[in-house]
Amino acid sequence: MLVLYAGTVFLLQGLTGCSKENNSADRIGSEAPQKKAGATRSLAPQGDTRLVLAFGDSLYAGYGLAPEESFPAQLEQALAARGFAADVRNAGVSGDTTAAAQRRLAFTLEGLERKPDLVMVNLGGNDMLRGIDPAETRRNLVAICEELKSRGIPILLTGMIAASNMGEDYASRFNAIYRDLATQYEATLYPFFLEGVITDRAMMLPDRVHPNAKGIDTIAQNVAPLVVSALQDSAAS
Incomplete structure (x- = not known):
């Protein structure tokens, strides 16, 4: 069973305190370096290497972390440790809502040198903190x-869970989005990106919103087997 957010008030205050509107994307922090298409290279593997795009918000971008500590970089290392060569591109933009991310998706994909073998999507947290109607989040x-x-x-979807103080109706509509989309699009699903991390202060930054390097390592180790399986399935199809 998925754990619920701990310290909900801190979560929402922390996100709100870091977030500002702009014309292209809402920002939670500004630590994520961007290339032309919003996808940065963590390492540069050669040969028969799978291309994975990590498309999301600050949780992928690596808010508060060094580039090598970000989720895409640590996932790439976790895959390499399993003998699986992958180039995991960081296309996380801190503060992105689903609407902002949807607007930049085609540009991001067209900026890559080839079609990725897998796109990982982690979005929705900023929608939730702003109280955006889950119906709009779902549409995006x-x-x-x-x-x-x-x-x-x-x-591959890495899902989010609504904070408990958003209310039962909001949570039920929001939380269902990820499993519904996984079914509809035959996507691989990791139900909650922060599972097993959000409740452990030793794995979180002082804002209690974003994982620290240790927390990201834990998430990368948990997600890596699903990434391997998704890539193997796509190669076989």
């Missing part, structure tokens, strides 16, 4: 999945 995530499906790109 559907549009993202439709874009990836139209390009023949497999999807």
